[in-house]
Amino acid sequence: MKSDIELGRLATVGEMMGNISHQWKQPLNNISLLVLNIDQTYRKGNMTLEYMEDKVDAIEETIEYMTQTIEDFSDYLSPKRSKQNFYINDSVEKAMELTMPMLNANAIDIVFYAEDDYEYLGRKNELTQVLIILINNAKEALMKDAKNTTKQIMIQLEEEGQDLILKVKDNGLGISEKIKDKIFDAYFSTNENQKGRGLGLYMSKKIIVERFRASIFVKNDEGAIFTIKLPL
Ligand SMILES: Nc1ncnc2c1ncn2[C@@H]1O[C@H](COP(=O)(O)OP(=O)(O)OP(=O)(O)O)[C@@H](O)[C@H]1O
Ligand SMILES: [Mg+2]
Structure with missing residues:
Protein backbone atom coordinates (compact mmCIF):
# COMPACT_ATOMS: atom_id res chain seq x y z
CA MET A 1 0.00 0.00 0.00
CA LYS A 2 1.12 3.50 -0.74
CA SER A 3 1.69 5.96 2.08
CA ASP A 4 -0.25 9.24 2.26
CA ILE A 5 2.85 11.14 1.31
CA GLU A 6 3.32 8.97 -1.78
CA LEU A 7 -0.34 9.33 -2.72
CA GLY A 8 -0.07 13.09 -2.25
CA ARG A 9 2.93 13.13 -4.53
CA LEU A 10 1.10 11.08 -7.16
CA ALA A 11 -1.79 13.52 -7.05
CA THR A 12 0.64 16.38 -7.54
CA VAL A 13 2.28 14.62 -10.46
CA GLY A 14 -1.16 13.94 -11.96
CA GLU A 15 -2.11 17.58 -11.55
CA MET A 16 1.20 18.59 -13.08
CA MET A 17 0.58 16.43 -16.14
CA GLY A 18 -2.81 18.08 -16.55
CA ASN A 19 -1.24 21.50 -16.21
CA ILE A 20 1.54 20.79 -18.67
CA SER A 21 -0.83 19.36 -21.25
CA HIS A 22 -2.97 22.52 -20.85
CA GLN A 23 0.09 24.73 -21.32
CA TRP A 24 1.33 22.76 -24.30
CA LYS A 25 -1.88 23.07 -26.31
CA GLN A 26 -1.05 26.58 -27.46
CA PRO A 27 2.59 26.00 -28.50
CA LEU A 28 1.68 22.73 -30.24
CA ASN A 29 -1.00 24.59 -32.16
CA ASN A 30 1.60 27.25 -32.95
CA ILE A 31 4.05 24.70 -34.35
CA SER A 32 1.44 23.04 -36.53
CA LEU A 33 0.38 26.40 -37.98
CA LEU A 34 4.02 27.27 -38.71
CA VAL A 35 4.66 23.90 -40.37
CA LEU A 36 1.52 24.30 -42.48
CA ASN A 37 2.77 27.74 -43.43
CA ILE A 38 6.12 26.38 -44.61
CA ASP A 39 4.41 23.63 -46.60
CA GLN A 40 1.97 25.97 -48.33
CA THR A 41 4.56 28.63 -49.09
CA TYR A 42 6.86 26.03 -50.65
CA ARG A 43 4.05 24.52 -52.75
CA LYS A 44 3.08 27.96 -54.06
CA GLY A 45 6.69 28.48 -55.11
CA ASN A 46 7.13 31.44 -52.78
CA MET A 47 9.73 29.95 -50.47
CA THR A 48 12.85 31.99 -49.78
CA LEU A 49 15.74 31.20 -47.48
CA GLU A 50 14.79 34.16 -45.32
CA TYR A 51 11.19 33.01 -44.95
CA MET A 52 12.31 29.50 -44.11
CA GLU A 53 14.78 30.73 -41.48
CA ASP A 54 12.16 32.96 -39.97
CA LYS A 55 9.66 30.12 -39.52
CA VAL A 56 12.29 27.65 -38.29
CA ASP A 57 13.42 30.21 -35.68
CA ALA A 58 9.83 30.62 -34.54
CA ILE A 59 9.45 26.84 -34.21
CA GLU A 60 12.69 26.59 -32.23
CA GLU A 61 11.59 29.35 -29.88
CA THR A 62 8.27 27.63 -29.32
CA ILE A 63 10.02 24.36 -28.47
CA GLU A 64 12.29 26.23 -26.06
CA TYR A 65 9.22 27.68 -24.34
CA MET A 66 7.74 24.17 -24.00
CA THR A 67 10.96 22.92 -22.39
CA GLN A 68 11.00 25.85 -19.99
CA THR A 69 7.38 25.20 -19.10
CA ILE A 70 8.20 21.66 -17.94
CA GLU A 71 11.08 23.02 -15.87
CA ASP A 72 8.82 25.60 -14.24
CA PHE A 73 6.33 22.91 -13.25
CA SER A 74 9.11 20.72 -11.82
CA ASP A 75 9.93 23.71 -9.65
CA TYR A 76 6.60 23.18 -7.89
CA LEU A 77 8.05 19.94 -6.58
CA SER A 78 11.41 21.46 -5.67
CA PRO A 79 10.63 25.13 -5.16
CA LYS A 80 14.13 26.08 -4.08
CA ARG A 81 15.28 27.14 -7.51
CA SER A 82 15.97 30.85 -7.48
CA LYS A 83 14.03 33.63 -9.11
CA GLN A 84 15.59 36.16 -11.44
CA ASN A 85 15.03 39.73 -12.46
CA PHE A 86 13.29 39.91 -15.80
CA TYR A 87 11.51 42.51 -17.88
CA ILE A 88 7.73 42.22 -17.77
CA ASN A 89 7.75 43.75 -21.25
CA ASP A 90 9.77 40.74 -22.54
CA SER A 91 7.28 38.35 -21.04
CA VAL A 92 4.38 40.13 -22.78
CA GLU A 93 6.23 40.16 -26.09
CA LYS A 94 6.99 36.46 -25.78
CA ALA A 95 3.32 35.64 -25.12
CA MET A 96 2.32 37.73 -28.15
CA GLU A 97 4.89 36.00 -30.33
CA LEU A 98 3.66 32.56 -29.27
CA THR A 99 0.01 33.37 -29.93
CA MET A 100 0.49 35.44 -33.10
CA PRO A 101 -0.03 32.63 -35.68
CA MET A 102 -3.31 31.69 -33.95
CA LEU A 103 -4.48 35.32 -33.71
CA ASN A 104 -3.58 35.99 -37.35
CA ALA A 105 -5.46 32.88 -38.45
CA ASN A 106 -8.58 34.25 -36.69
CA ALA A 107 -8.22 37.90 -37.79
CA ILE A 108 -7.70 39.16 -34.25
CA ASP A 109 -5.57 42.26 -33.68
CA ILE A 110 -3.33 42.51 -30.65
CA VAL A 111 -1.63 45.64 -29.34
CA PHE A 112 0.69 46.22 -26.41
CA TYR A 113 1.16 49.54 -24.70
CA ALA A 114 3.75 49.97 -21.93
CA GLU A 115 4.44 53.17 -20.07
CA ASP A 116 8.04 52.09 -19.55
CA ASP A 117 10.31 49.02 -19.25
CA TYR A 118 9.69 47.35 -15.90
CA GLU A 119 11.97 44.85 -14.19
CA TYR A 120 10.50 42.33 -11.78
CA LEU A 121 11.75 39.44 -9.63
CA GLY A 122 10.30 36.03 -10.51
CA ARG A 123 10.20 33.55 -13.36
CA LYS A 124 9.59 35.17 -16.71
CA ASN A 125 8.16 32.02 -18.26
CA GLU A 126 5.48 31.72 -15.58
CA LEU A 127 4.14 35.17 -16.36
CA THR A 128 4.27 34.30 -20.06
CA GLN A 129 2.16 31.20 -19.33
CA VAL A 130 -0.48 33.30 -17.59
CA LEU A 131 -0.57 35.81 -20.44
CA ILE A 132 -0.99 33.04 -23.00
CA ILE A 133 -3.97 31.72 -21.03
CA LEU A 134 -5.56 35.19 -20.93
CA ILE A 135 -4.92 35.79 -24.63
CA ASN A 136 -6.39 32.39 -25.46
CA ASN A 137 -9.50 33.07 -23.41
CA ALA A 138 -9.88 36.48 -25.05
CA LYS A 139 -9.59 34.81 -28.45
CA GLU A 140 -12.27 32.26 -27.54
CA ALA A 141 -14.59 35.00 -26.28
CA LEU A 142 -14.02 37.05 -29.45
CA MET A 143 -14.75 34.08 -31.70
CA LYS A 144 -18.15 33.70 -30.02
CA ASP A 145 -18.95 37.32 -30.86
CA ALA A 146 -19.93 36.77 -34.50
CA LYS A 147 -21.05 40.37 -35.14
CA ASN A 148 -17.73 41.85 -34.08
CA THR A 149 -15.73 42.78 -37.19
CA ILE A 183 -14.40 31.63 -13.45
CA PHE A 184 -11.24 31.16 -11.35
CA ASP A 185 -12.50 27.82 -9.97
CA ALA A 186 -10.93 24.60 -11.23
CA TYR A 187 -13.05 22.85 -13.89
CA PHE A 188 -15.41 25.78 -14.38
CA SER A 189 -15.93 26.31 -18.10
CA THR A 190 -18.69 27.59 -20.38
CA ASN A 191 -17.12 25.86 -23.38
CA GLU A 192 -19.55 22.96 -23.68
CA ASN A 193 -17.82 21.24 -26.57
CA GLN A 194 -15.32 19.56 -24.22
CA LYS A 195 -12.63 21.79 -25.67
CA GLY A 196 -12.19 23.72 -22.47
CA ARG A 197 -11.50 22.00 -19.21
CA GLY A 198 -11.80 25.06 -17.05
CA LEU A 199 -8.21 24.99 -15.89
CA GLY A 200 -6.77 28.11 -17.50
CA LEU A 201 -7.85 30.76 -15.02
CA TYR A 202 -7.46 28.41 -12.06
CA MET A 203 -3.82 27.85 -13.00
CA SER A 204 -3.28 31.53 -13.75
CA LYS A 205 -4.52 32.52 -10.33
CA LYS A 206 -2.34 29.86 -8.70
CA ILE A 207 0.76 31.15 -10.47
CA ILE A 208 -0.02 34.81 -9.78
CA VAL A 209 -0.86 34.31 -6.09
CA GLU A 210 1.58 31.57 -5.10
CA ARG A 211 4.54 32.39 -7.32
CA PHE A 212 4.33 36.16 -7.63
CA ARG A 213 2.55 36.98 -4.35
CA ALA A 214 0.34 39.19 -6.50
CA SER A 215 -3.37 39.30 -7.37
CA ILE A 216 -5.56 38.86 -10.42
CA PHE A 217 -9.16 39.96 -10.91
CA VAL A 218 -11.67 40.65 -13.65
CA LYS A 219 -13.98 43.51 -14.62
CA ASN A 220 -16.12 44.24 -17.63
CA ASP A 221 -15.76 47.30 -19.77
CA GLU A 222 -16.21 47.02 -23.52
CA GLY A 223 -15.37 43.33 -23.09
CA ALA A 224 -13.52 41.60 -20.27
CA ILE A 225 -10.53 43.18 -18.54
CA PHE A 226 -8.21 40.91 -16.59
CA THR A 227 -5.93 42.86 -14.25
CA ILE A 228 -2.77 41.53 -12.63
CA LYS A 229 -1.54 43.66 -9.75
CA LEU A 230 2.16 43.11 -9.02
CA PRO A 231 3.40 44.75 -5.83
CA LEU A 232 6.60 46.79 -6.30
N1 LIG B 1 -11.97 37.14 -21.92
C1 LIG B 1 -13.07 36.47 -21.58
N2 LIG B 1 -14.31 36.89 -22.00
C2 LIG B 1 -15.43 36.23 -21.66
N3 LIG B 1 -15.45 35.13 -20.86
C3 LIG B 1 -14.26 34.67 -20.40
C4 LIG B 1 -13.02 35.30 -20.73
N4 LIG B 1 -12.02 34.62 -20.11
C5 LIG B 1 -12.61 33.61 -19.44
N5 LIG B 1 -13.94 33.62 -19.61
C6 LIG B 1 -14.91 32.67 -19.00
O1 LIG B 1 -14.27 32.00 -17.93
C7 LIG B 1 -14.37 30.58 -18.10
C8 LIG B 1 -13.16 29.90 -17.47
O2 LIG B 1 -11.97 30.18 -18.18
P1 LIG B 1 -10.77 29.13 -18.11
O3 LIG B 1 -9.63 29.62 -18.94
O4 LIG B 1 -10.48 28.83 -16.69
O5 LIG B 1 -11.39 27.80 -18.73
P2 LIG B 1 -11.74 27.49 -20.27
O6 LIG B 1 -11.13 28.52 -21.16
O7 LIG B 1 -13.21 27.31 -20.36
O8 LIG B 1 -11.01 26.08 -20.48
P3 LIG B 1 -9.43 25.81 -20.58
O9 LIG B 1 -8.72 27.10 -20.36
O10 LIG B 1 -9.11 24.81 -19.54
O11 LIG B 1 -9.23 25.30 -21.97
C9 LIG B 1 -14.52 30.39 -19.60
O12 LIG B 1 -15.15 29.16 -19.90
C10 LIG B 1 -15.37 31.60 -19.98
O13 LIG B 1 -16.73 31.37 -19.70
MG1 LIG C 1 -9.08 29.04 -20.96
Missing part, protein backbone atom coordinates in the same frame (compact mmCIF):
# COMPACT_ATOMS: atom_id res chain seq x y z
CA THR A 150 -12.85 44.49 -35.37
CA LYS A 151 -11.76 41.85 -32.89
CA GLN A 152 -9.09 43.26 -30.66
CA ILE A 153 -6.95 42.37 -27.66
CA MET A 154 -5.10 45.10 -25.83
CA ILE A 155 -2.38 44.60 -23.26
CA GLN A 156 -1.41 47.50 -21.05
CA LEU A 157 1.44 47.86 -18.55
CA GLU A 158 1.77 50.78 -16.18
CA GLU A 159 2.82 51.82 -12.71
CA GLU A 160 0.09 52.78 -10.25
CA GLY A 161 1.13 53.78 -6.73
CA GLN A 162 2.89 50.80 -5.16
CA ASP A 163 1.98 48.36 -7.93
CA LEU A 164 2.65 47.43 -11.50
CA ILE A 165 -0.64 46.98 -13.30
CA LEU A 166 -0.82 44.59 -16.21
CA LYS A 167 -4.14 44.49 -18.05
CA VAL A 168 -5.40 42.17 -20.76
CA LYS A 169 -8.54 43.57 -22.39
CA ASP A 170 -10.67 42.32 -25.22
CA ASN A 171 -13.64 43.82 -27.03
CA GLY A 172 -15.77 40.68 -26.82
CA LEU A 173 -19.01 40.25 -24.90
CA GLY A 174 -17.50 40.32 -21.41
CA ILE A 175 -18.34 38.07 -18.47
CA SER A 176 -21.85 37.89 -17.08
CA GLU A 177 -22.41 38.67 -13.38
CA LYS A 178 -23.82 35.17 -12.89
CA ILE A 179 -20.50 33.43 -13.52
CA LYS A 180 -18.04 36.12 -12.46
CA ASP A 181 -17.42 34.52 -9.07
CA LYS A 182 -16.78 31.09 -10.55
Whole structure:
Protein backbone atom coordinates (compact mmCIF):
# COMPACT_ATOMS: atom_id res chain seq x y z
CA MET A 1 0.00 0.00 0.00
CA LYS A 2 1.12 3.50 -0.74
CA SER A 3 1.69 5.96 2.08
CA ASP A 4 -0.25 9.24 2.26
CA ILE A 5 2.85 11.14 1.31
CA GLU A 6 3.32 8.97 -1.78
CA LEU A 7 -0.34 9.33 -2.72
CA GLY A 8 -0.07 13.09 -2.25
CA ARG A 9 2.93 13.13 -4.53
CA LEU A 10 1.10 11.08 -7.16
CA ALA A 11 -1.79 13.52 -7.05
CA THR A 12 0.64 16.38 -7.54
CA VAL A 13 2.28 14.62 -10.46
CA GLY A 14 -1.16 13.94 -11.96
CA GLU A 15 -2.11 17.58 -11.55
CA MET A 16 1.20 18.59 -13.08
CA MET A 17 0.58 16.43 -16.14
CA GLY A 18 -2.81 18.08 -16.55
CA ASN A 19 -1.24 21.50 -16.21
CA ILE A 20 1.54 20.79 -18.67
CA SER A 21 -0.83 19.36 -21.25
CA HIS A 22 -2.97 22.52 -20.85
CA GLN A 23 0.09 24.73 -21.32
CA TRP A 24 1.33 22.76 -24.30
CA LYS A 25 -1.88 23.07 -26.31
CA GLN A 26 -1.05 26.58 -27.46
CA PRO A 27 2.59 26.00 -28.50
CA LEU A 28 1.68 22.73 -30.24
CA ASN A 29 -1.00 24.59 -32.16
CA ASN A 30 1.60 27.25 -32.95
CA ILE A 31 4.05 24.70 -34.35
CA SER A 32 1.44 23.04 -36.53
CA LEU A 33 0.38 26.40 -37.98
CA LEU A 34 4.02 27.27 -38.71
CA VAL A 35 4.66 23.90 -40.37
CA LEU A 36 1.52 24.30 -42.48
CA ASN A 37 2.77 27.74 -43.43
CA ILE A 38 6.12 26.38 -44.61
CA ASP A 39 4.41 23.63 -46.60
CA GLN A 40 1.97 25.97 -48.33
CA THR A 41 4.56 28.63 -49.09
CA TYR A 42 6.86 26.03 -50.65
CA ARG A 43 4.05 24.52 -52.75
CA LYS A 44 3.08 27.96 -54.06
CA GLY A 45 6.69 28.48 -55.11
CA ASN A 46 7.13 31.44 -52.78
CA MET A 47 9.73 29.95 -50.47
CA THR A 48 12.85 31.99 -49.78
CA LEU A 49 15.74 31.20 -47.48
CA GLU A 50 14.79 34.16 -45.32
CA TYR A 51 11.19 33.01 -44.95
CA MET A 52 12.31 29.50 -44.11
CA GLU A 53 14.78 30.73 -41.48
CA ASP A 54 12.16 32.96 -39.97
CA LYS A 55 9.66 30.12 -39.52
CA VAL A 56 12.29 27.65 -38.29
CA ASP A 57 13.42 30.21 -35.68
CA ALA A 58 9.83 30.62 -34.54
CA ILE A 59 9.45 26.84 -34.21
CA GLU A 60 12.69 26.59 -32.23
CA GLU A 61 11.59 29.35 -29.88
CA THR A 62 8.27 27.63 -29.32
CA ILE A 63 10.02 24.36 -28.47
CA GLU A 64 12.29 26.23 -26.06
CA TYR A 65 9.22 27.68 -24.34
CA MET A 66 7.74 24.17 -24.00
CA THR A 67 10.96 22.92 -22.39
CA GLN A 68 11.00 25.85 -19.99
CA THR A 69 7.38 25.20 -19.10
CA ILE A 70 8.20 21.66 -17.94
CA GLU A 71 11.08 23.02 -15.87
CA ASP A 72 8.82 25.60 -14.24
CA PHE A 73 6.33 22.91 -13.25
CA SER A 74 9.11 20.72 -11.82
CA ASP A 75 9.93 23.71 -9.65
CA TYR A 76 6.60 23.18 -7.89
CA LEU A 77 8.05 19.94 -6.58
CA SER A 78 11.41 21.46 -5.67
CA PRO A 79 10.63 25.13 -5.16
CA LYS A 80 14.13 26.08 -4.08
CA ARG A 81 15.28 27.14 -7.51
CA SER A 82 15.97 30.85 -7.48
CA LYS A 83 14.03 33.63 -9.11
CA GLN A 84 15.59 36.16 -11.44
CA ASN A 85 15.03 39.73 -12.46
CA PHE A 86 13.29 39.91 -15.80
CA TYR A 87 11.51 42.51 -17.88
CA ILE A 88 7.73 42.22 -17.77
CA ASN A 89 7.75 43.75 -21.25
CA ASP A 90 9.77 40.74 -22.54
CA SER A 91 7.28 38.35 -21.04
CA VAL A 92 4.38 40.13 -22.78
CA GLU A 93 6.23 40.16 -26.09
CA LYS A 94 6.99 36.46 -25.78
CA ALA A 95 3.32 35.64 -25.12
CA MET A 96 2.32 37.73 -28.15
CA GLU A 97 4.89 36.00 -30.33
CA LEU A 98 3.66 32.56 -29.27
CA THR A 99 0.01 33.37 -29.93
CA MET A 100 0.49 35.44 -33.10
CA PRO A 101 -0.03 32.63 -35.68
CA MET A 102 -3.31 31.69 -33.95
CA LEU A 103 -4.48 35.32 -33.71
CA ASN A 104 -3.58 35.99 -37.35
CA ALA A 105 -5.46 32.88 -38.45
CA ASN A 106 -8.58 34.25 -36.69
CA ALA A 107 -8.22 37.90 -37.79
CA ILE A 108 -7.70 39.16 -34.25
CA ASP A 109 -5.57 42.26 -33.68
CA ILE A 110 -3.33 42.51 -30.65
CA VAL A 111 -1.63 45.64 -29.34
CA PHE A 112 0.69 46.22 -26.41
CA TYR A 113 1.16 49.54 -24.70
CA ALA A 114 3.75 49.97 -21.93
CA GLU A 115 4.44 53.17 -20.07
CA ASP A 116 8.04 52.09 -19.55
CA ASP A 117 10.31 49.02 -19.25
CA TYR A 118 9.69 47.35 -15.90
CA GLU A 119 11.97 44.85 -14.19
CA TYR A 120 10.50 42.33 -11.78
CA LEU A 121 11.75 39.44 -9.63
CA GLY A 122 10.30 36.03 -10.51
CA ARG A 123 10.20 33.55 -13.36
CA LYS A 124 9.59 35.17 -16.71
CA ASN A 125 8.16 32.02 -18.26
CA GLU A 126 5.48 31.72 -15.58
CA LEU A 127 4.14 35.17 -16.36
CA THR A 128 4.27 34.30 -20.06
CA GLN A 129 2.16 31.20 -19.33
CA VAL A 130 -0.48 33.30 -17.59
CA LEU A 131 -0.57 35.81 -20.44
CA ILE A 132 -0.99 33.04 -23.00
CA ILE A 133 -3.97 31.72 -21.03
CA LEU A 134 -5.56 35.19 -20.93
CA ILE A 135 -4.92 35.79 -24.63
CA ASN A 136 -6.39 32.39 -25.46
CA ASN A 137 -9.50 33.07 -23.41
CA ALA A 138 -9.88 36.48 -25.05
CA LYS A 139 -9.59 34.81 -28.45
CA GLU A 140 -12.27 32.26 -27.54
CA ALA A 141 -14.59 35.00 -26.28
CA LEU A 142 -14.02 37.05 -29.45
CA MET A 143 -14.75 34.08 -31.70
CA LYS A 144 -18.15 33.70 -30.02
CA ASP A 145 -18.95 37.32 -30.86
CA ALA A 146 -19.93 36.77 -34.50
CA LYS A 147 -21.05 40.37 -35.14
CA ASN A 148 -17.73 41.85 -34.08
CA THR A 149 -15.73 42.78 -37.19
CA THR A 150 -12.85 44.49 -35.37
CA LYS A 151 -11.76 41.85 -32.89
CA GLN A 152 -9.09 43.26 -30.66
CA ILE A 153 -6.95 42.37 -27.66
CA MET A 154 -5.10 45.10 -25.83
CA ILE A 155 -2.38 44.60 -23.26
CA GLN A 156 -1.41 47.50 -21.05
CA LEU A 157 1.44 47.86 -18.55
CA GLU A 158 1.77 50.78 -16.18
CA GLU A 159 2.82 51.82 -12.71
CA GLU A 160 0.09 52.78 -10.25
CA GLY A 161 1.13 53.78 -6.73
CA GLN A 162 2.89 50.80 -5.16
CA ASP A 163 1.98 48.36 -7.93
CA LEU A 164 2.65 47.43 -11.50
CA ILE A 165 -0.64 46.98 -13.30
CA LEU A 166 -0.82 44.59 -16.21
CA LYS A 167 -4.14 44.49 -18.05
CA VAL A 168 -5.40 42.17 -20.76
CA LYS A 169 -8.54 43.57 -22.39
CA ASP A 170 -10.67 42.32 -25.22
CA ASN A 171 -13.64 43.82 -27.03
CA GLY A 172 -15.77 40.68 -26.82
CA LEU A 173 -19.01 40.25 -24.90
CA GLY A 174 -17.50 40.32 -21.41
CA ILE A 175 -18.34 38.07 -18.47
CA SER A 176 -21.85 37.89 -17.08
CA GLU A 177 -22.41 38.67 -13.38
CA LYS A 178 -23.82 35.17 -12.89
CA ILE A 179 -20.50 33.43 -13.52
CA LYS A 180 -18.04 36.12 -12.46
CA ASP A 181 -17.42 34.52 -9.07
CA LYS A 182 -16.78 31.09 -10.55
CA ILE A 183 -14.40 31.63 -13.45
CA PHE A 184 -11.24 31.16 -11.35
CA ASP A 185 -12.50 27.82 -9.97
CA ALA A 186 -10.93 24.60 -11.23
CA TYR A 187 -13.05 22.85 -13.89
CA PHE A 188 -15.41 25.78 -14.38
CA SER A 189 -15.93 26.31 -18.10
CA THR A 190 -18.69 27.59 -20.38
CA ASN A 191 -17.12 25.86 -23.38
CA GLU A 192 -19.55 22.96 -23.68
CA ASN A 193 -17.82 21.24 -26.57
CA GLN A 194 -15.32 19.56 -24.22
CA LYS A 195 -12.63 21.79 -25.67
CA GLY A 196 -12.19 23.72 -22.47
CA ARG A 197 -11.50 22.00 -19.21
CA GLY A 198 -11.80 25.06 -17.05
CA LEU A 199 -8.21 24.99 -15.89
CA GLY A 200 -6.77 28.11 -17.50
CA LEU A 201 -7.85 30.76 -15.02
CA TYR A 202 -7.46 28.41 -12.06
CA MET A 203 -3.82 27.85 -13.00
CA SER A 204 -3.28 31.53 -13.75
CA LYS A 205 -4.52 32.52 -10.33
CA LYS A 206 -2.34 29.86 -8.70
CA ILE A 207 0.76 31.15 -10.47
CA ILE A 208 -0.02 34.81 -9.78
CA VAL A 209 -0.86 34.31 -6.09
CA GLU A 210 1.58 31.57 -5.10
CA ARG A 211 4.54 32.39 -7.32
CA PHE A 212 4.33 36.16 -7.63
CA ARG A 213 2.55 36.98 -4.35
CA ALA A 214 0.34 39.19 -6.50
CA SER A 215 -3.37 39.30 -7.37
CA ILE A 216 -5.56 38.86 -10.42
CA PHE A 217 -9.16 39.96 -10.91
CA VAL A 218 -11.67 40.65 -13.65
CA LYS A 219 -13.98 43.51 -14.62
CA ASN A 220 -16.12 44.24 -17.63
CA ASP A 221 -15.76 47.30 -19.77
CA GLU A 222 -16.21 47.02 -23.52
CA GLY A 223 -15.37 43.33 -23.09
CA ALA A 224 -13.52 41.60 -20.27
CA ILE A 225 -10.53 43.18 -18.54
CA PHE A 226 -8.21 40.91 -16.59
CA THR A 227 -5.93 42.86 -14.25
CA ILE A 228 -2.77 41.53 -12.63
CA LYS A 229 -1.54 43.66 -9.75
CA LEU A 230 2.16 43.11 -9.02
CA PRO A 231 3.40 44.75 -5.83
CA LEU A 232 6.60 46.79 -6.30
N1 LIG B 1 -11.97 37.14 -21.92
C1 LIG B 1 -13.07 36.47 -21.58
N2 LIG B 1 -14.31 36.89 -22.00
C2 LIG B 1 -15.43 36.23 -21.66
N3 LIG B 1 -15.45 35.13 -20.86
C3 LIG B 1 -14.26 34.67 -20.40
C4 LIG B 1 -13.02 35.30 -20.73
N4 LIG B 1 -12.02 34.62 -20.11
C5 LIG B 1 -12.61 33.61 -19.44
N5 LIG B 1 -13.94 33.62 -19.61
C6 LIG B 1 -14.91 32.67 -19.00
O1 LIG B 1 -14.27 32.00 -17.93
C7 LIG B 1 -14.37 30.58 -18.10
C8 LIG B 1 -13.16 29.90 -17.47
O2 LIG B 1 -11.97 30.18 -18.18
P1 LIG B 1 -10.77 29.13 -18.11
O3 LIG B 1 -9.63 29.62 -18.94
O4 LIG B 1 -10.48 28.83 -16.69
O5 LIG B 1 -11.39 27.80 -18.73
P2 LIG B 1 -11.74 27.49 -20.27
O6 LIG B 1 -11.13 28.52 -21.16
O7 LIG B 1 -13.21 27.31 -20.36
O8 LIG B 1 -11.01 26.08 -20.48
P3 LIG B 1 -9.43 25.81 -20.58
O9 LIG B 1 -8.72 27.10 -20.36
O10 LIG B 1 -9.11 24.81 -19.54
O11 LIG B 1 -9.23 25.30 -21.97
C9 LIG B 1 -14.52 30.39 -19.60
O12 LIG B 1 -15.15 29.16 -19.90
C10 LIG B 1 -15.37 31.60 -19.98
O13 LIG B 1 -16.73 31.37 -19.70
MG1 LIG C 1 -9.08 29.04 -20.96
